[in-house]
Amino acid sequence: MSDRLLISNGHLIDPAAPENTGMSVLVEDGKVSAWFGPNDTVPQADEVFDAAGLLVAPGFIDMHVHLREPGQEHKETIASGCSAAIAGGWTSVCPMPNTNPVNDNAAITRYMIEQSERAGLANVFPIGAITKSSDGSELAEMGEMKAAGAVAVSDDGRPVPSAGIMRRAMQYAKDFDLPVIDHCEDKSLSAGGVMHEGKISLLLGLKGMPALAEDIDVVRDILLAKETGAHIHIAHVSTKGAVEAIRIAKNEGINVTCEVTPHHFTLIDKVVEGYDTNTKMAPPLRSEEHLEAIIEGIKDGTIDAIATDHAPHHADEKALEYDRAPFGITGLETAIGLAFNELVHKGVIGLERLVEMCSTNPAKIFRLKGRGTLTPGSIADIVVIDPQLKWTYSNSESRSKSRNSPFDGWDFYGAAVATFVDGKLVYRR
């Protein structure tokens, strides 16, 4: 392992970078130590990575993944999930607590971090549960989990149904400066649903999950955040109503942030025709008007981050009736391709905003010091991207243990070609 690494002549995308082209980044002992412009004399390095014609950006931070360990290692392990992550340019991933047992205490949090250290691939920043066993009744030990390394709390797929408990969770989490993440779904409205409620669900005879189920919970959480002063982070927004409510709340100065998944800015409910269970996830793929509102929210900054909601399920579990198959798709390897195809190459956002959504903002939201930027002094989590590289995603070649992606066979333009974690090269395409 070299002590001094120079990533030379790249196109640097960093919120603090005044100029971009022909920049060289010097990495020493796992930290970024200096930048050099095209006319500067670069120092000698033990190793040089030639990034000419490539983008150099702070490593991506996925705020929302399911790594299935402990408990469901047949779907994914922390090692296999991290391996998929680094191939997608993600240097850090934040696993949700719906493991078995649930990550509702410091011992599980520590175990997850230790497993990631053993794997030595990406950083893992666990998200702790809001309530014990995520059953929505008693608060989990948030302070202890934070001390063990948790960066936020959430009951994710089992959102806290009681506004009273959620209010207490926000009041309590605020003391520890922990963001509260909510998967907004009023299950009294979506119960039994397997796809977006609308024209297509009526056509296919599948039970719908109305957009209203998300909207109502988002509005509830915003009101609770306003009252408690806590930081609410809305997971995977998928509806027009949610985007509008968050936009208004931000304008009023309420402490709310949100993320969107690549599949929600790419696909609509029409793809459920054919009943492929790899089109089933929660929140469901919505209709065109919702996708348009999502794109608008990405453009105007209402949506802060891109997160994958990587949810691996074994092929046998997905090979069921549409009604009975589990919700969720994998996403770590395809996110960057989808972001380039659907957002960058279509002119929705520029490269700076892409890096902001995949790295800088997630670091800010989860208070990850020294990440989300490559300013000298920061941690050398770096992704090198070829923005034009054409590649084809294939489920059979996935690094995840699961194969449940609807993007099998899709062509992408834009890929991570090298990923560095703590200054170490962990992935090279």
Place this chain on the structure above:
Amino acid sequence: MDKPFRRRDLLGIRDLSAAEIIGILDTAENFREISTREVKKVPALRGKTVINLFFESSTRTRTSFELAAKRLSADAVNISVSSSSLSKGETLLDTALNLDAMAPDCIVVRHSSAGVPHQLAKVSKAAIINAGDGANEHPTQALLDAMTIREHKGKIDGLEVAIIGDILHSRVARSNIHLLTKMGATVRVAGPGTLVPRDFSHLVENGLDVCSHVEDAIEGADVVMILRIQRERQDSAYFPTLREYAIHYGLTNDRLDLAKKDAIVLHPGPMNRGIEIASDVADSSRSLILDQVKYGVAVRMAVLYLATGGSMSGK
């Protein structure tokens, strides 16, 4: 005989053209007479194997398919699975591959989950016939309804058809709406607001109206189609009581008087007498419920014949 419908699978009416529908109905007309013979059997599908794979209980539809297969000399095997494959620990895919390994020519499938026939069709080498999948489609029911209407009205084009009841959960309604509008009829649906979503009017491009009141749908109709109320849905509180349903949405003679004088009444069965349909309406000469059952066999003979590419040479 030309094959009017060249699809290997019959997954739904939505995928068919009007010409293909007419082709199936015409083939069914040719088969009707077989069921009136002393010896009700022709060798058209001799040597073919038909598996009736029913994941959901059914007497009428399964018997109808079985008789249809046997009257065409196919070997018919019935498999009734009380619940889904999941309870046995077998995936749907495994079930399909296992049956496929026995080399059937055709699998007739009914399942409580929408899309199961489509999923099977992707992996099976046999022709898949949808005998009802969840709330999606029940194509042979719509075909036998069309045959009944054609028999009594001489046509479908230009007719006004009212469909009354639980539209939201009804595969019969969906298949009928597709078929009738493709054939040029106008369809009006009505029922409790909880069971008739407003968005339903978008199901097809034109020819479908969602009415707020049952009376508006029935007024001037040539055909009144009554859907079965599934008592088990009572728990889900879509409407308060069966009594109230009968009073406000049931087909009574008074309501039927709003339709054309020669209007006919259809019901896919089994009937809840006194709930969605009054007994005197069900037993009247305008009710063609037994004709529907009779034509069901002919329609299923036609569908099995066309899907498996049987030969008419022995007829």
